[in-house]
Amino acid sequence: MFKYxxxxxxxxxxxxxxxEAELGLPNYDNAIKQHDDYIEALKECGLEVTELPAVEEYPxxxxxxxxxxxxxxxxxxxxxxxxxxxxxxxxxxxxxxxFYDNVEEIKSPGFVEAGDIMMVGDHYYIGLSERTNxxxxxxxxAILEKYGMSGSVVEMSEVLHLKTGLGYLEDNNLxxxxxxxxxxxxxxxxxxxxxxxxxxxxNSVWINGTVLVPKGFESTVDLIKNKGYKVRExxxxxxxxxxxxxxCLSLRF
Numbered sequence: 001m002f003k004y005x006x007x008x009x010x011x012x013x014x015x016x017x018x019x020e021a022e023l024g025l026p027n028y029d030n031a032i033k034q035h036d037d038y039i040e041a042l043k044e045c046g047l048e049v050t051e052l053p054a055v056e057e058y059p060x061x062x063x064x065x066x067x068x069x070x071x072x073x074x075x076x077x078x079x080x081x082x083x084x085x086x087x088x089x090x091x092x093x094x095x096x097x098x099f100y101d102n103v104e105e106i107k108s109p110g111f112v113e114a115g116d117i118m119m120v121g122d123h124y125y126i127g128l129s130e131r132t133n134x135x136x137x138x139x140x141x142a143i144l145e146k147y148g149m150s151g152s153v154v155e156m157s158e159v160l161h162l163k164t165g166l167g168y169l170e171d172n173n174l175x176x177x178x179x180x181x182x183x184x185x186x187x188x189x190x191x192x193x194x195x196x197x198x199x200x201x202x203n204s205v206w207i208n209g210t211v212l213v214p215k216g217f218e219s220t221v222d223l224i225k226n227k228g229y230k231v232r233e234x235x236x237x238x239x240x241x242x243x244x245x246x247x248c249l250s251l252r253f
Contacts, residue, residue: 003048006095007049007050009051009062014026014028027238030238035062059084065249066115071147082113109135110137115164122148124151125153128156129160165179167202173227200217211232
């Protein structure tokens with residue numbers, strides 16, 4: 001069960017964020033309204049939410065998941081593979097240290113963005129991507145093992161981040177699409193297949209028994225509800241324009 005969440009208010013500079021989505025520029029005012037509803041959804045799931053102020057010099061800084069990984073035993077400040085995002089780590093560090101005595105760091109030449117990391121119990125799957133390299137994954141696994149956890153790497157080629165195409169819903173249930181449907185490392189889980197046209201909704205988030213699902217993907221909502229989960233839809237369409245999803249917008253621990 002999670003108790004806390006950290007989020008960051010979107011900056012007006014978000015329109016300059018990294019994106020390959022080709023969905024147009026986000027509307028800032030609408031993004032703020034969606035972010036407020038996202039925070040409300042986190043609170044509905046029983047989380048105490050800390051909202052950090054916007055950081056205008058970092059357009060992607062509302063995606064707080066990437067610069068830190070929060071585990072039950074330690075927090076790990078990452079080293080983002082996107083050069084324009086590396087300064088975000090210093091801006092999240094103080095908030096992380098308020099909750100954790102044990103804070104570790106990934107060092108260059110290792111690069112990790114936590115959007116490439118999926119937690120399943122005490123094990124962490126780490127996707128190798130354009131943003132996360134083998135050296136970064138090796139450092140991450142060494143830190144996890146130091147605290148009695150484990151990690152393994154996942155080769156991937158089709159998506160930006162591991163959790164772009166995966167969402168672990170606890171109880172051995174995994175929503176997945178694309179290349180992840182046939183990955184050997186995930187076959188021990190009950191794979192709930194997301195149609196490729198609805199691939200954005202694979203980034204759904206389990207929080208204390210409720211699954212947050214991007215608004216507008218009814219087949220995914222039905223799939224998850226049919227497994228017995230309570231679903232809360234959240235409109236994050238403005239963040240989709242920046243290649244961001246539900247998990248990207250918060251640190252949950």
